[in-house]
Amino acid sequence: MMVVRPERRDIRIIGYHLGRILTGLSLIMLPAALVGLALGEWNSATALLTGVGITLAIGQLAEWRLATRSPLTLAHGTVVVALAWLLGSLLASIPILLSGHVSGVLDAWFEAMSGLTTSGLTVVQDLDHLSYSMNLYRHLTHFAGGQGIVIVVLALFAAGSGLGTLYAAEGRDERVMPNVRRTARFIFRVALSYLVVGTVTLTIALWAAGIPGWRGLWHALNLFIAAFDTGGFTPMSTSIGYYHAPAVEAVLVVLMLAGTVSFALHHQLWMGRYRAASETLETRTLAVTIVALTSVTLVALAVAGSYLDAGGLVRKGAFTIVSAHSGTGFAVTSGTLLVSDWAPLALAAVVVAMGLGGMAGSTAGGIKAIRVAVATKGVLHDIRRLLLPESAMVVTSYHAGRDTILRDREVRGAMTVLLLYLATYLAGTAVALVTGPWGVTEALFESVSAAANVGLSVGIVTPEMPKVLQVTYLLQMWLGRLEFFAAFALVGYAISLARGRA
Amino acid sequence: MRRSEPVLRRLLLIPGILLVTLFIALQAFHTGTAPAVDVGPSPALRSELPPLVDVAPRCQRDRTGLDVDGAVVGPLDLPPDHRVSSAQLLGCPAAFDGRRVTFVGELIGDLLGRDGGAWVLVNDDDYALEVGPLPAHRDRRGINSGMSVWLPDRLQVGITGLGGPGQRGDLVRIEGVIRRTDPSDGGGMTLRAETLEVLAPSAPVEEPLNVAQVWLAAAALALALGIWSARRLRADR
Numbered sequence: 001m002m003v004v005r006p007e008r009r010d011i012r013i014i015g016y017h018l019g020r021i022l023t024g025l026s027l028i029m030l031p032a033a034l035v036g037l038a039l040g041e042w043n044s045a046t047a048l049l050t051g052v053g054i055t056l057a058i059g060q061l062a063e064w065r066l067a068t069r070s071p072l073t074l075a076h077g078t079v080v081v082a083l084a085w086l087l088g089s090l091l092a093s094i095p096i097l098l099s100g101h102v103s104g105v106l107d108a109w110f111e112a113m114s115g116l117t118t119s120g121l122t123v124v125q126d127l128d129h130l131s132y133s134m135n136l137y138r139h140l141t142h143f144a145g146g147q148g149i150v151i152v153v154l155a156l157f158a159a160g161s162g163l164g165t166l167y168a169a170e171g172r173d174e175r176v177m178p179n180v181r182r183t184a185r186f187i188f189r190v191a192l193s194y195l196v197v198g199t200v201t202l203t204i205a206l207w208a209a210g211i212p213g214w215r216g217l218w219h220a221l222n223l224f225i226a227a228f229d230t231g232g233f234t235p236m237s238t239s240i241g242y243y244h245a246p247a248v249e250a251v252l253v254v255l256m257l258a259g260t261v262s263f264a265l266h267h268q269l270w271m272g273r274y275r276a277a278s279e280t281l282e283t284r285t286l287a288v289t290i291v292a293l294t295s296v297t298l299v300a301l302a303v304a305g306s307y308l309d310a311g312g313l314v315r316k317g318a319f320t321i322v323s324a325h326s327g328t329g330f331a332v333t334s335g336t337l338l339v340s341d342w343a344p345l346a347l348a349a350v351v352v353a354m355g356l357g358g359m360a361g362s363t364a365g366g367i368k369a370i371r372v373a374v375a376t377k378g379v380l381h382d383i384r385r386l387l388l389p390e391s392a393m394v395v396t397s398y399h400a401g402r403d404t405i406l407r408d409r410e411v412r413g414a415m416t417v418l419l420l421y422l423a424t425y426l427a428g429t430a431v432a433l434v435t436g437p438w439g440v441t442e443a444l445f446e447s448v449s450a451a452a453n454v455g456l457s458v459g460i461v462t463p464e465m466p467k468v469l470q471v472t473y474l475l476q477m478w479l480g481r482l483e484f485f486a487a488f489a490l491v492g493y494a495i496s497l498a499r500g501r502a
Numbered sequence: 503m504r505r506s507e508p509v510l511r512r513l514l515l516i517p518g519i520l521l522v523t524l525f526i527a528l529q530a531f532h533t534g535t536a537p538a539v540d541v542g543p544s545p546a547l548r549s550e551l552p553p554l555v556d557v558a559p560r561c562q563r564d565r566t567g568l569d570v571d572g573a574v575v576g577p578l579d580l581p582p583d584h585r586v587s588s589a590q591l592l593g594c595p596a597a598f599d600g601r602r603v604t605f606v607g608e609l610i611g612d613l614l615g616r617d618g619g620a621w622v623l624v625n626d627d628d629y630a631l632e633v634g635p636l637p638a639h640r641d642r643r644g645i646n647s648g649m650s651v652w653l654p655d656r657l658q659v660g661i662t663g664l665g666g667p668g669q670r671g672d673l674v675r676i677e678g679v680i681r682r683t684d685p686s687d688g689g690g691m692t693l694r695a696e697t698l699e700v701l702a703p704s705a706p707v708e709e710p711l712n713v714a715q716v717w718l719a720a721a722a723l724a725l726a727l728g729i730w731s732a733r734r735l736r737a738d739r
Contacts, residue, residue, distance in 0.1 A: 053722025100637030210614035312689020
């Protein structure tokens with residue numbers, strides 16, 4: 001394969017746009033710093049302000065010294081996005097490192113990467129005593145990453161050229177509005193509407209659950225961000241199990257589902273086109289897999305006697321599947337209990353749900369419903385072609401906003417990404433098996449959770465896990481969020497630079 | 503092309519080296535400015551805590567039932583003057599189902615009031631029993647662990663405070679019954695308290711102001727502001 005070696009001009013373009021994204025990212029830390037100052041959490045506030053200062057300084061320096069009017073190509077944009085997630089998460093880790101709740105740079109980077117990729121796996125120590133402002137900051141990383149760092153920059157600070165290319169390079173190929181900036185603003189408007197309605201509803205549910213006053217609002221805001229951005233961080237160490245409240249769980253299920261559907265579908269719903277929204281292949285596929293996997297889980301749990309009453313069975317089983325399938329990673333059952341008290345088949349259903357993920361163009365990770373559907377239709381198409389006479393013309397179509405003929409190129413694309421996800425899931429499993437004492441089930445569970453950006457854990461992800469495994473999960477979260485190709489482009493750039501010739 | 507080689511190398515290498523240096527410096531700063539405030543239970547109280555029972559059952563469910571270390575669940579020896587830990591309970595809930603146990607830990611978060619009582623999280627990790635809450639010190643002992651406890655109204659009378667940011671909660675000794683799947687908690691595993699004794703009252707966690715970090719934040723913000731201003735000035739020209 002011949003790759004043209006990047007030149008100085010290419011590096012300038014990449015560095016300049018990277019600087020713009022880092023400038024935007026630095027401002028995400030600011031609200032949490034202000035909360036810290038308001039509550040008198042001085043050490044947290046100064047940790048956050050240090051993060052703001054360093055990230056802003058690097059961003060501004062890059063924008064100043066590497067300023068260029070050269071156009072940003074898709075190849076540049078792809079490398080910028082891949083680097084933005086790596087470098088952005090590293091710089092976003094500064095406040096977490098200085099908080100004193102992690103052991104070192106790697107733990108802080110892991111936490112920030114988990115937050116920005118909306119994974120939700122955590123290595124924060126003594127979370128239950130973490131300051132309000134630092135805990136809010138963890139959740140704001142979900143917001144920045146879930147809406148897409150580029151989307152945040154586009155919606156808030158959009159100016160100049162190249163942002164449309166970055167938008168496409170971030171893996172967001174849907175344009176629900178005529179241009180990319182209006183699309184970004186629509187996504188932001190949807191998110192803000194859900195923010196208001198979701199936070200108010202959750203606050204009421206939390207007040208009723210026994211968390212009064214501003215603390216109810218604070219919990220509600222954090223939970224909303226984590227649910228709608230399919231993140232998975234929670235303010236307390238016992239996740240959603242902490243609240244003991246069916247009403248809170250019910251609201252979160254709605255928000256998780258809202259987070260896992262694409263913004264194109266939100267647009268259809270926004271415009272009142274309910275029927276059109278329900279007819280798309282992706283909607284139907286997601287509905288079928290959620291119902292099927294929930295059914296398998298409930299039957300498996302019932303047969304194995306994991307729960308004694310139907311209420312508990314449905315509440316724990318259904319919530320866990322929605323949490324896994326949406327890519328959120330909220331837990332109502334301790335990870336240890338999943339291994340010690342859940343039926344193996346139920347655990348397998350959770351792994352499959354995590355691996356499949358939500359809709360393309362949403363905040364969810366995983367393989368995505370549309371790829372599963374297209375790959376399945378491709379297989380069925382080939383079987384039909386085998387069974388029919390050779391002269392028969394076999395045409396398969398699907399509904400994705402409009403009726404579309406299934407082409408080999410689409411099937412190949414879906415299959416390629418599907419296989420890459422499977423390979424990543426297996427690679428993480430293998431590293432866990434080699435480096436630790438865990439069995440295949442636990443190793444596979446944690447690997448899929450990391451690569452599909454889910455965040456459910458059976459207890460492997462802790463501050464004490466082997467460093468090699470921690471780096472593996474960190475890379476899996478990054479690869480899963482970028483859906484591989486931006487990362488491959490970055491590696492290709494690096495190789496062609498290292499080779500030293502054009 | 504050949505002439506641009508050193509420039510290209512500079513564009514790539516210098517930021518990389520600076521970034522690595524920055525994080526090495528931040529790690530050193532983080533370690534070097536660590537506070538060390540004693541916020542844990544007193545040594546006398548620590549030595550008086552009931553010892554842990556000497557059992558560590560692990561179980562996994564097979565397709566139709568439960569398998570404890572490959573054997574049937576037998577009666578565990580739980581002496582009344584010994585306590586159990588959340589790790590033991592979660593490792594094999596079936597082995598403790600319906601058993602009366604002693605549990606010691608820190609009340610955390612909120613008393614989530616319901617009819618006749620409240621749910622509360624009781625952590626029995628090292629932050630509760632040994633070293634006290636972070637970030638008042640740097641003796642990190644991993645993630646939190648604890649149990650969901652149902653406290654009837656009559657047991658809440660002596661509670662002085664719950665743990666959270668800037669606050670260590672009451673250290674309590676609870677006796678109660680374990681329920682592997684509690685219908686009143688939607689099937690969750692709970693400890694239903696029958697007695698509660700406050701061993702050490704709640705106390706604020708005094709985290710000293712990290713003056714060096716104040717200066718670091720001020721320097722970083724000044725640097726950012728300086729670069730931003732210089733860039734603006736250059737653009738205006």
